Amino acid sequence: MIRIAYVSTYPPRRCGLATFTEHLRQSIDGVRGPSDGDRVIVLYNESDGDDAYRNDPAYWPLPAQNRAAYAEMAKRVNESDIDVVLLQHEFGIFGGEAGEYILDFIAALNKPLVTTFHTVFADPPLPYRPIQGKIAAASDAIIVMNRQAIPYLVKAFGLPEEKIVYIPHGAPGPSSENRDSLRRRLGFSGRKVMLTFGLLSRGKGIESVLAALPGVVRKVPEALYVIAGQTHPEVKKREGEAYREELKSLIHRLGLEHHVHMEDRYFSEEELIDYLTACDLYVTPYPGMQQITSGTLAYAVGVGRPVVSTPYEHARDLLRGCEELLLPYGDTTAWEERLGQLLADEAALKRWEEKVRQIGANTHWPRVGEQHVALFARMCAAKRGEVKTIGTVSH
Structure with missing residues (x-):
């Protein structure tokens, strides 16, 4: 049996990468x-501590801001019976x-390395370019969750295309509870x-959805926009609840109190699946068109809900064949018309639901797990003995 060392954040830390890694492991x-x-090599911040991981042999805590600890951890991996290291890479989690x-x-590691890039740029800027390039060169295989990321990496770093593997972002299936029952309960x-x-x-x-909502409500008086989730902990440290209060003020100015519900709390996985299963439309109105991966979009498509989105990178890739559901950011008229049209037409919603469900079936976690296991098996069969070399980054 192939033994894996996962390098990532991990629950109980509340961040998308931690949750992703937990589900991937499962x-x-x-x-x-x-x-x-x-083993799970868990990146943690000194301020949070490693109490949650220290006494469990499955976890090897790695203090993110302690530079010396990185080479020491690689030495520990080298001396273990780990067969492959799976690095979940997001620039912000490392020191x-x-x-x-x-x-x-990576420089001190002499085990096979698979890296999943959660952020990929069409044209990587400084200071990210040299770092990502060195990681890519030292990896035995690279996983991306967006097909467009493959030509980006090939062009930016001169990588052979066969080194890069597309595996979609994993997602759960819909709730097993009857949908009408769920809707009543929620x-x-x-x-x-x-x-x-x-x-x-x-x-x-x-804000762009809120701007379109008065027009939607005129067409569909029973429309309700649910904004679910607590404020990001890093945002809360920086500015408290200022952004949430701004949204509440906007809702009040637009007279939308009966049509917007903000749920300011942490949602368990089960609750998220329930809410997704029960909603009529999932909305990702992101302004940043370069977003290569969106976990929330992956979840909505996995559950099989129709999605209306801006055409950012992940939405364009995952929703191929559903281009009518992609709307320009900030085009209030287009959003008002499309949201109103879909919410008023149950037959159209059903058609889109079926189309999205077919896409989502390929993203369910068991399928994603199978693809990872197959990749590791191929890698270990062609195991190489050389030690990786990696240069230093010059600033």
Whole structure:
């Protein structure tokens, strides 16, 4: 049985990467069977501490801001019976400028390395370019969750295309509870519900949906927009609840108190699936067109809900064939018309639901786990003995 070391954040830390890694680990265990030899190398911030991981042998805590700890952790991996290292890469979780400390870990590592890039740029800027390039060069295989990321990486870093593997962002299936029962339980009966969920922060485009909502309500008086999720902890440290209060003020100015419901709390996985299953439309109005991966979009499509979105990178890739559901950011008229049209037409919603459900079936966690296990098996069969070399980053 292949023994895996996962490098990532991990619950109980509340962030998308931690949740992703937990589900990926579960999906791989579901395919391959649980392994006592697996380890999770958990990045943690000194302010949060490692109490949640220290006394469990499955976790090897790595203090993100302690540069010396990265090479030490690689040495520990080298001396273990780990077969493959799976690095979940997001620049912000590692120490140093643009997360450069992870290069020390990679330079000292002599085990096969698979890297999943959660952020990929069409044209990587400084200071990210040299760091991502060195990680890519040192990796035995690279996983991306967006097909467009493959030509981006090939062009930016001169990588052979066969080194890069597309595996979609994993997602759950719909709730097993009857949908009408769910809607009654959640207070959605008699309403046409649009949903946005995730940790609240600026740059999600929620204001643009609120701007379109008065026109939607005129066409569909039972429309309800649910904004689910607590404020992102890093945002809360910086500015408290200022952004949430701004949204509340906007809702009041537009007279939308009966048509917008903000749920300021942490949602468990089960609750999120329930809310997604029960809603009529999922909405991702993000202004940033370069977003290569969206976990919330992946979840909505996995559950099989129709989605209306801006045409950012992940939406264009995942929703191929559903271009009518992609609307320009900030075009209030277009959003008003499309949301109103869909919420008023049950037959159209059903047609889109079926189309999205077919796309989502390929993203369910068991399928994603199978693809990872197959990749690891191929890698270990062609195991190489050489030690990786990686240069230093010059600023």
